[in-house]
Amino acid sequence: MKSKAPSIPYLIWMLVFTIIPLAMVVYYAFTDRSGNFTLQSFADSLFYTDVFVRSLWIALLSTAICLLIAYPLSYIMSRAKASTRNVITMLIMLPMWMNFILRIYAWVLLLQNDGLVDLAVHLLGLDVPLLGNAGAVVLGMVYNFLPFMVLPIHSVMLKIDNRLVEAAQDLGAGKAKVFSKVIFPLSIPGIISGITMVFVPTASTFLVAQYLGGTGDKMIGDVIENIFQRDKNVGSAISLALMIIILVFIIIMNKFGDEEAAVA
Amino acid sequence: MKNKRKLGSKIYVALVMVFLYLPIAVLILYSFNDGKTSVWKGFTLKWYYELFNNSAIMTSLYNTLIIAVLAALVSTVLGTLAAIGIYNMKKPVRSLVTNVSNIPIINPEIVTGVSFMLLFAFLGTLFNFEMGFATVLIAHISFCTPYVILNVMPKLRQMDYSIYEAALDLGCNPRQAFFKTVMPEIMPGVISGMLMSFTYSLDDFVITYFTRGPKFQTLPIEIYTMLRRRISPTINALSTLLFIITIAILIIVNVWERRAEKERTA
Numbered sequence: 122m123k124s125k126a127p128s129i130p131y132l133i134w135m136l137v138f139t140i141i142p143l144a145m146v147v148y149y150a151f152t153d154r155s156g157n158f159t160l161q162s163f164a165d166s167l168f169y170t171d172v173f174v175r176s177l178w179i180a181l182l183s184t185a186i187c188l189l190i191a192y193p194l195s196y197i198m199s200r201a202k203a204s205t206r207n208v209i210t211m212l213i214m215l216p217m218w219m220n221f222i223l224r225i226y227a228w229v230l231l232l233q234n235d236g237l238v239d240l241a242v243h244l245l246g247l248d249v250p251l252l253g254n255a256g257a258v259v260l261g262m263v264y265n266f267l268p269f270m271v272l273p274i275h276s277v278m279l280k281i282d283n284r285l286v287e288a289a290q291d292l293g294a295g296k297a298k299v300f301s302k303v304i305f306p307l308s309i310p311g312i313i314s315g316i317t318m319v320f321v322p323t324a325s326t327f328l329v330a331q332y333l334g335g336t337g338d339k340m341i342g343d344v345i346e347n348i349f350q351r352d353k354n355v356g357s358a359i360s361l362a363l364m365i366i367i368l369v370f371i372i373i374m375n376k377f378g379d380e381e382a383a384v385a
Numbered sequence: 386m387k388n389k390r391k392l393g394s395k396i397y398v399a400l401v402m403v404f405l406y407l408p409i410a411v412l413i414l415y416s417f418n419d420g421k422t423s424v425w426k427g428f429t430l431k432w433y434y435e436l437f438n439n440s441a442i443m444t445s446l447y448n449t450l451i452i453a454v455l456a457a458l459v460s461t462v463l464g465t466l467a468a469i470g471i472y473n474m475k476k477p478v479r480s481l482v483t484n485v486s487n488i489p490i491i492n493p494e495i496v497t498g499v500s501f502m503l504l505f506a507f508l509g510t511l512f513n514f515e516m517g518f519a520t521v522l523i524a525h526i527s528f529c530t531p532y533v534i535l536n537v538m539p540k541l542r543q544m545d546y547s548i549y550e551a552a553l554d555l556g557c558n559p560r561q562a563f564f565k566t567v568m569p570e571i572m573p574g575v576i577s578g579m580l581m582s583f584t585y586s587l588d589d590f591v592i593t594y595f596t597r598g599p600k601f602q603t604l605p606i607e608i609y610t611m612l613r614r615r616i617s618p619t620i621n622a623l624s625t626l627l628f629i630i631t632i633a634i635l636i637i638v639n640v641w642e643r644r645a646e647k648e649r650t651a
Contacts, residue, residue, distance in 0.1 A: 128470020131463050131530065132482070138527040139488050142500035149503060194401055197394045209398060211635070216405050218631040220588055222608050223624045227408030230415060235424065237411055264408070325493030327591070328609075342495045346594075349499055357503070360496045367493055 146364075149357035162358035169344055169359060176341040177366070179255065180324035183262035184270075187319050188312065190263070191270035195311075196304070198271075199278035210275070213268050225261050225332050232257055232333070253335040261333045262323045269318040277311030278304070306381075313378040321367055409628065416621035432622040439619060445607035448518070449587060452603060456525035457583040463526065464533025465575050469567075471534070472541045489528040490535075497528065498595035505596060516598030524596040525586045532585065533578035540574035 153159045198206050216224065231238040232251040239251055251257060281304060289299045327342030334340075341363055349356035416433070420426030436442060471482050489497050505520045544567065552562035590605040597606060611620055 123473055125470045125473045127466035131467035134463065135485055138523060139485060142504040145503040145507065146500045190401065193397060197398060212402060216409060219624065219628060220590065220605050220608065222590060222605060224408065226612060226620065227412040230411055231408055235422065321493065325495050327495055345495055345499060353503065356499060360499050363493060364496050371491060
């Protein structure tokens with residue numbers, strides 16, 4: 122029981138199936154077809170800068186909307202009776218068990234011509250195509266990743282010591298003040314992990330934009346998938362860039378979280 | 386005033402639920418629609434009939450289950466052993482190993498997917514094999530094992546090490562002592578790690594997509610291919626069945642947990 126030996130099979134596994142594959146991405150990113158060192162792949166991937174920017178923008182927008190919807194919901198849940206709370210938590214998690222392609226396909230059914238939402242919009246006298254634009258992509262992302270925002274915020278809010286709230290009330294704080302001085306600051310760690318859990322998969326996802334967006338709405342994940350079929354080197358360069366952007370984002374968010382924890 | 390706020394909360398929760406469940410409800414409704422478009426043409430079960438007679442779907446369902454069961458079993462053994470070994474490491478090495486182990490969790494799925502593809506394509510030309518069942522299984526084990534470790538590690542930390550020593554003092558050999566004291570303590574973590582692996586493997590699309598090669602189909606891949614060809618209500622029938630099975634499993638697990646809880650407190 123004091124031995125490190127049981128981890129040896131996994132250490133070998135990690136070397137072969139985690140470290141070497143990533144090293145290969147780096148290798149292909151910095152070489153050309155014949156294996157010579159070059160930075161040409163990175164130069165070529167600059168062509169996709171606007172796709173990168175658009176993906177990050179869509180991810181940012183989706184994350185913000187998720188936060189706007191999830192925060193009040195988490196707050197309401199944390200104030201509810203335990204039994205109600207459990208039911209709502211269950212209901213929020215249930216759609217996550219459905220494959221994401223099916224969830225996106227469900228929105229295609231709703232938004233397509235003569236789909237239910239399309240018909241409802243027509244009844245309101247509006248005639249706009251709902252499918253095939255950036256708005257539909259953001260909607261799909263919010264639908265897909267909303268639970269990842271609700272769950273961490275909710276679990277942090279549940280842990281807030283009610284005596285702190287009571288103490289603030291005893292000291293004369295009104296509802297708004299209790300919220301801004303106690304509940305909100307203490308819920309920040311949940312917000313941070315929620316942002317990370319929504320932003321990372323949204324920025325790097327593929328397929329969602331293909332189903333819900335138009336031809337101009339492709340995201341970086343779609344580009345990577347597409348390019349790898351033709352050019353491993355440029356594909357690797359873009360993957361490496363994506364990986365580094367995500368890593369930097371996670372490090373910044375973690376730092377931010379640690380500082381918050383240190384203050385609290 | 387208080388009632389008004391309560392009503393507001395209820396409406397808000399209800400709206401979010403409509404947002405979450407309207408698409409699923411429509412998906413289910415159309416699985417019974419006797420027509421291919423979104424216009425309602427009457428009730429039918431023919432899409433379910435077609436579903437069960439679709440051999441491609443049934444084969445891919447079988448493949449998905451085999452992969453998920455094997456991936457869950459292998460990664461549970463691999464991950465539990467790894468967690469015990471890592472638990473015994475000293476601080477700097479332990480942090481390093483844990484960080485590397487978490488790479489598949491943190492890394493964008495698509496990057497993990499293409500990195501596997503590069504490796505398997507390279508090995509494939511070297512040893513002359515094609516991607517398929519084995520490469521998908523290896524990839525699934527790789528991204529499931531970190532979750533097993535994440536689940537088992539806290540249980541090891543919570544465990545009182547002296548019970549293991551007590552077992553040794555009372556005459557157990559190390560193996561007996563391990564299975565009689567350590568194993569029961571970490572069992573909840575092992576089980577939840579295994580369940581997590583099973584569901585992640587079952588649901589995976591992205592990594593399978595890049596490691597499956599030209600022929601091997603899993604259910605998510607089959608759904609993707611079907612949607613590429615044309616939208617058929619068979620997919621709705623499939624979604625409905627999957628959704629019902631999920632609810633059934635969740636209810637069973639819940640009841641089982643509650644019963645276990647009762648037994649513990651009794």
